[in-house]
Amino acid sequence: MIAPLASVSLLGTTALLFEAPGELALASQQRIWSLAREAQAWPEVREAVPGMNNLMLTFMQTPRNEAALEALEARLHAAWDAAEALPLEGRVVELPVVYGGEGGPHMADVVLHTGLSVEEIVDLHSTPVYPVYALGSHPGYCYLGGMDPRIATPRRKVPVLSIPGGAVSIGGAQTGVSASAGPSGWNTIGSTSMSFFDPTQDPPAMLQPGDMIRFRVEGIVR
Amino acid sequence: MIEVLSSAALATVQDLGRTGSLRWGVGTSGAMDKLALAAGNLMLGNETNAAAIEVPVFPFKLRFGEDCAFALTGADCAARLDEQLLMPWWICQARAGQVLTLGLPQGGAQRGSRAMLCLAGGVDVPEVLGSRSTQLRGAFGGHEGRALRRGDVLRAAGAGRTCRTGFGLVPPALALPLQVDGVPAVRVLPAAEYLGFEEASRAAFWAGEWKITAQSDRYGYRLAGEALRPIAAMEMRSHGIVPGVIQVPHNGQPIIQMRDAQPSGGYPKFGTVIEADLWRLGQAPIGSRIRFVEASWDEAVAALDEVQAWLDKVRRIVDLHRSSPRRD
Numbered sequence: 001m002i003a004p005l006a007s008v009s010l011l012g013t014t015a016l017l018f019e020a021p022g023e024l025a026l027a028s029q030q031r032i033w034s035l036a037r038e039a040q041a042w043p044e045v046r047e048a049v050p051g052m053n054n055l056m057l058t059f060m061q062t063p064r065n066e067a068a069l070e071a072l073e074a075r076l077h078a079a080w081d082a083a084e085a086l087p088l089e090g091r092v093v094e095l096p097v098v099y100g101g102e103g104g105p106h107m108a109d110v111v112l113h114t115g116l117s118v119e120e121i122v123d124l125h126s127t128p129v130y131p132v133y134a135l136g137s138h139p140g141y142c143y144l145g146g147m148d149p150r151i152a153t154p155r156r157k158v159p160v161l162s163i164p165g166g167a168v169s170i171g172g173a174q175t176g177v178s179a180s181a182g183p184s185g186w187n188t189i190g191s192t193s194m195s196f197f198d199p200t201q202d203p204p205a206m207l208q209p210g211d212m213i214r215f216r217v218e219g220i221v222r
Numbered sequence: 223m224i225e226v227l228s229s230a231a232l233a234t235v236q237d238l239g240r241t242g243s244l245r246w247g248v249g250t251s252g253a254m255d256k257l258a259l260a261a262g263n264l265m266l267g268n269e270t271n272a273a274a275i276e277v278p279v280f281p282f283k284l285r286f287g288e289d290c291a292f293a294l295t296g297a298d299c300a301a302r303l304d305e306q307l308l309m310p311w312w313i314c315q316a317r318a319g320q321v322l323t324l325g326l327p328q329g330g331a332q333r334g335s336r337a338m339l340c341l342a343g344g345v346d347v348p349e350v351l352g353s354r355s356t357q358l359r360g361a362f363g364g365h366e367g368r369a370l371r372r373g374d375v376l377r378a379a380g381a382g383r384t385c386r387t388g389f390g391l392v393p394p395a396l397a398l399p400l401q402v403d404g405v406p407a408v409r410v411l412p413a414a415e416y417l418g419f420e421e422a423s424r425a426a427f428w429a430g431e432w433k434i435t436a437q438s439d440r441y442g443y444r445l446a447g448e449a450l451r452p453i454a455a456m457e458m459r460s461h462g463i464v465p466g467v468i469q470v471p472h473n474g475q476p477i478i479q480m481r482d483a484q485p486s487g488g489y490p491k492f493g494t495v496i497e498a499d500l501w502r503l504g505q506a507p508i509g510s511r512i513r514f515v516e517a518s519w520d521e522a523v524a525a526l527d528e529v530q531a532w533l534d535k536v537r538r539i540v541d542l543h544r545s546s547p548r549r550d
Contacts, residue, residue, distance in 0.1 A: 010519070046242070047242055054461040056461060063523075135246055136462065138484055140360075141247045155488060158473055171460075172488065173457075174459070180359055200350075
């Protein structure tokens, strides 16, 4: 959904969700990174967590009443209006992907939804260099920007109970690679191998917002 | 040393949760019933955040290899220390060699679903990213990053410590009851996509009973009830979420995110069960029914205060017991 205006909504008494207006785009995401950096310094904020064209703020102290909540929301809107793009340029990581077959069980669903052939989907998916917009979902998982809208495919009606680590998948207009096995509502079209997370390292995640991923076609299985 | 004698799956080491690593994709984990954890720890003179063993499947058995005080909170599971029947929400002293057995939760419709076994000094496992909670998805934290199994050996950090035992607490299910028409209830703050659902669906959400299906666990509770229909299909961009968020996938059957929830998601959000009531859900058994009550912001904040006031009261009661002259 493309909202014309920025909005703030509640995630219980635990957090606020700020959603930026407009399309998902690198320039807008760079403003999200900038907003995250600023909000992280506010005393009410435990953690500022960038999402895809949005930002979650978890509370260090829950605003004590509606007036305090509204004041925080107003501050967030003002900070967004003032936020300038924060260009982060990280490293480029290449991941070899086997598309389709056992490692890509939902390729058929993407074919069905897009009306494209497997080759066309693989070609469109492996062409861009994808900037890491945000981390989320599970330890080390990267949300990527820049997917070709022609291969966008809605999330599955019912989430799959477990997909393996290294699963390359499409959910709506986004694509990503799972860092470990677990449930997912996305369509898995291929698989790769890469270690994305090590809790003994600082930072524990291998990739950060601003880094980039390129998918190299290692094979296509039918 | 404490040895797990039972193969009962899904018991995990948990503290109050891992905050501050959401930006790396790391969810909070933590006890499903934080009141049971905090109160059990207070009884033992531990930090409220000390790690304990959360047991969701029964029977569960373990043997104490050394003397150790423990508090058993959460579900009343007809626990026995060797042959001695134990009171729920009670602090006890185990002697080396004694076997603790947790049976099926009892209490009819009021029964809980998870026992919390707190140990003197807390379960001694390393802190990972600031917490001792088990991160099942990331396979780190807790005991070797996984659920416990038969033969595992754990250590209580304060096993040798002298500790006043032999007293108990009134459980929060009795002290802080919340029901609607005789059905356990939790309070909800509407979330971003609430108004994107049909009016009839919104009415049905508040009026209906929701069954907690067998596909429910520490990650989330999948509910069954009248399908919630969006006015128009909503395809969201991935965004941060927290435990308590009620997502509605395309089939219209809501999923409540629980403590092992992902830190982000993309399904439309109907509302969020308030943090102050999440312990109630943590104790709701599979197959049971729950109701939802709409809360305002101020009511949700007041509910947090109420939980804090209960814990403060527990602290005072425990202080009285610990400072009173010994009778044994």
